[in-house]
Amino acid sequence: MSIEFDGYFTETDGDVLFRDEKGNPLMVSKKIGDGIIIATTIHEYPSGDFLKWMVETGKRNKI
Numbered sequence: 001m002s003i004e005f006d007g008y009f010t011e012t013d014g015d016v017l018f019r020d021e022k023g024n025p026l027m028v029s030k031k032i033g034d035g036i037i038i039a040t041t042i043h044e045y046p047s048g049d050f051l052k053w054m055v056e057t058g059k060r061n062k063i
Helices: 050-056
Strands: 017-021 027-030 036-042
Touching: none
Parallel strands: none
Antiparallel strands: 017 027, 027 036
16 A cells, blocks of 8 residues: 655654554554544545544544
């Protein structure tokens, strides 16, 4: 699978969700309180499965 990305994370204290073929982290997550922060360097639009997971597991919050 070929994806476009701007770079990779050189360090993280979160969970690595996706790596490139060299093992570099491209998507990471970190639980903060009741929420999860997801950071990525990937250009592609999130998959339908990923968006469905976000909607099903997320809860409303005032920002």
